Amino acid sequence: MSEPLLTADAHLRRDDAARGDAPRKVVDVAVGVLIGADGRFLLTSRPEGKVYAGYWEFPGGKLEAGESVEAALARELSEELGIAVDPAHVQRWREQMVDYPHALVRLHFCRLYQWQGELQAREGQSWVWAALPVTVSPVLPGALPVLRWLGEEHVPPSA
Numbered sequence: 001m002s003e004p005l006l007t008a009d010a011h012l013r014r015d016d017a018a019r020g021d022a023p024r025k026v027v028d029v030a031v032g033v034l035i036g037a038d039g040r041f042l043l044t045s046r047p048e049g050k051v052y053a054g055y056w057e058f059p060g061g062k063l064e065a066g067e068s069v070e071a072a073l074a075r076e077l078s079e080e081l082g083i084a085v086d087p088a089h090v091q092r093w094r095e096q097m098v099d100y101p102h103a104l105v106r107l108h109f110c111r112l113y114q115w116q117g118e119l120q121a122r123e124g125q126s127w128v129w130a131a132l133p134v135t136v137s138p139v140l141p142g143a144l145p146v147l148r149w150l151g152e153e154h155v156p157p158s159a
């Protein structure tokens with residue numbers, strides 16, 4: 001399901017249209033909503049050195065050239081958290097475009113109930129198994145809609 005465009009931190013925006021810049025390229029991002037047996041979901045903090053460092057988000061990252069969302073998510077979760085994911089277990093959920101001052105991103109949110117291995121913070125990030133309402137902050141603007149969807153929709157603890 002595709003959601004309406006979300007504009008984040010508009011006050012930081014350069015006015016590209018007024019400057020006559022070319023339309024911005026869309027960056028595709030695979031994002032995992034990992035749901036544990038108790039129904040809690042995984043949030044990770046963005047590592048130092050990235051935009052919005054310290055903000056809480058769902059783990060994932062940009063697709064490489066020619067990569068599917070499922071394969072990109074499996075790769076990112078291995079690189080960031082050291083867990084093994086079978087792309088066949090990745091369940092596409094919703095798509096959200098977010099217009100940030102730094103990038104225009106298309107977030108492919110996927111649900112995931114199965115993976116192998118223990119979590120490791122391979123990029124120095126923190127993680128938390130969260131429930132609603134979340135107690136960590138700040139949450140990345142592009143992760144906020146997921147919290148709303150999780151609240152609106154009954155997400156079974158296992159599937």
Ligand SMILES: Nc1nc2c([nH]c(=O)n2[C@@H]2O[C@H](COP(=O)(O)OP(=O)(O)OP(=O)(O)O)[C@@H](O)[C@H]2O)c(=O)[nH]1
Pocket residue numbers: 029030031050052057058059060061062063098100103105107140141142143
């Ligand atoms: N992983 C993740 N990214 C998100 C979420 N919400 C959201 O807007 N984004 C945006 O999606 C983009 C993901 O980029 P990233 O920097 O995490 O990806 P990456 O690890 O491939 O980046 P790098 O290799 O350039 O460091 C960022 O612009 C980030 O702000 C989310 O919940 N999870």
